[in-house]
Amino acid sequence: MSRFAHPAGDRHAETPPHERPPLAPADLNRINPAIWPRTSSRVEGALTVGGLDVRELAREFGTPLYVLDEDDVRSRMRDYATAFAGSEVHYAGKAFLCKEIVRWLQDEGLGVDVASGGELAVALSVGFPAERITLHGNNKSAAELTRALEAGVGHIVVDSYEEIARLGYLAERHGKRPKVMVRVTTGVEAHTHEFIATAHDDQKFGLSLNSGAAAEAVRRILALPSLELVGLHSHIGSQIVDTAGFEVAARRLASLLVQIKEEHGVVLPELDLGGGYGIAYVEDDEAPDIKLVADGLREIVRKVCTDAGLPVPRLAVEPGRTIVGPGGITLYEVGTVKDVEGLRTYVSIDGGMSDNVRTALYGAEYTAVLASRESTAPPMLSRVVGKHCESGDMVVRDCYLPADLAPGDLIAIAATGAYCRSLASNYNYLPRPAVVAVADGEARVIVRGETEDDLLRGQL
Structure with a gap:
């Protein structure tokens, strides 16, 4: 079961598993390499990333602060390029997109998926090759x-009959x-949270395979000489660690490929199985090995197409979270530490759901550590909360922090490179934080932090 899936049951009976506090870690100061950026370590007690002490980063750039380990992100781009050699790797820009990320993608030879005109504008603004861009979106x-x-x-990945007609006319x-x-909505049940499962029929994305809508979409595209149908696309969800669903999706897509060949005499040369591969957020999480995923997906596609008597199409994948997620952390300063006797301690930070809404949105879990120093104090069951006027404003629902935690300490949250900045808001008129890239002992701003002037700009 996904760590995001909350088991149903009687809340007045035994405490549900997701409401039980986690076990205290043996070492509160540990920086688990499976969760934190690849260049992370502790030096003289303080967390360092990219060769830089987080205390120096906080002093120079302020908090909250998104910190992105450039070497980590680039190395993961290269891991995908190597693992999927001979296939197409398109980074899912919705995870986090800015001009500098696009430059890294261009350097490392990956493509990019965009889901809006704004994301397209970012990619084009730095001269990224348009032929390596895929446009998504349901409207x-x-x-x-x-x-x-x-x-x-x-x-262009089409998502409805109306879009086929619209695109055909414009083309x-x-x-x-x-x-x-x-x-294609393949009907695969991905074991993830309802809000990030995208292949069941009752949701907004795609055209249903089961109802025949996908086959009808193919007919309509082939009837328009202004459109060139080259393949099928499927995306079964996000934060998926069990790859069995991809095999089911591939088999169902192969059945449609056979139908297209039999009905139209057309063999489509491309197959895109999307992304959604998971990463480790907390100690119990296991992230899939990218090379094993690549080898497995290629073999799945080869086998299902061979079984169906089809030539093997060119495979494409769309990783996002697994490229940029593990390389990002968020730094906060502790403002208040409030003990709620008999329950837990509430640790209030200078950000919250405006810079990381994922916990409030679908119960995401994170690892938090005291980053500005080490501590030998006993563990304290804590809830890391933001400063917004919402009781659901939590960044980490349950974790253990040292009992000597005090205002002014820095807390770091791991694995925040994906979706946190993308989903950020100005709720309660908090400016969105800066994004700083670190590498080889140097830091540079790649997305400027907002000011109060920015918040007021545009108001009449």
């Missing part, structure tokens, strides 16, 4: 599709013939 506007056509993006009008894929 692409005419303006977004037009910009994608004019830029010459490599693929003919602009004299373009884009490569398109059909997003």
Whole structure:
């Protein structure tokens, strides 16, 4: 079961598993390499990332602060490029996108998936090759599709009958013939939280395989000379550590490929199985080995297509979280430490759900450590909470921190590189924090932190 899945049951009976506090770790000062950025360590008690003491980062850039380990992120990009050699690797920009990330992707030879006109604008703004961009989205506007056509993006993944007609019209009008894929809802049950499972029929994405909508979408695309159908796309969800669902999805897509060949005499050359691979957030999490995932997916596609009498299509994958998630941490300063006798201690920080809404949104779990020093104090059951006017404003629901934690200490939260900055808001008029990239003992701002002037700009 996913760590995000909350078992049902009688709350007045035995305490449900997700409400029981975790066991205290043997060493509160430990930096687990499976969870923290690859260059993380403790030097003279303080957490360091990219060769830099987090206390220096906090002094120079303030808190809250997103810190991104450049070597970690780039090395994971290279891991994917190597593991999926001969296939297409497109980074899912929704995880975290900025100009500097796009430059790293270009350097490391990966493509990028965008899900809006704004994300497309970021990629194009630094001269990223348009043919290595894939445009996603369940409600692409005419303006977004037009910009994608004019830029010459490599693929557009269509999500509805209306979009097929809209794109076909715009492509003919602009004299373009884009490569398109059909997003297929395969009906695979991904073992993850309801809000990040995306392949069951009762949700907004894609065209259902079971109902015949996907097959009808293929018919409509093939009837439009302005569109070039090149393949099928599937995405079964996010934070998935059990790869069995990908095999089921691949088999169901192969059945549609066979139907397309039999009905239309067309053999589609591409198959995109999406992303959604999980990472380790807490001690019990196990992240899948990328090489094993790559080898497994290739073998799955080869076998299901061979069994179906089809040539093996070119495989594409769309990792996001697994590339940028583990390399990011967030630094906070402790403001208040409030003991709720008999329950736990509430540790209030200078950020919260405005810079990390994932815990409030779908029960995400995180590892937190005292980052500005080591401590030999006993463990204290804690809840790391933000400063927003919401009782659900939690960053870490349950964790253990040293009992001598005090205002002014720095706390670091691991594995926040994915979705935290992307989902950030200005709730309660808090400015969004800066993003700083660290490498080889140097730090540079890659996304400027907001100021109160930024919050007031645009108001009349």
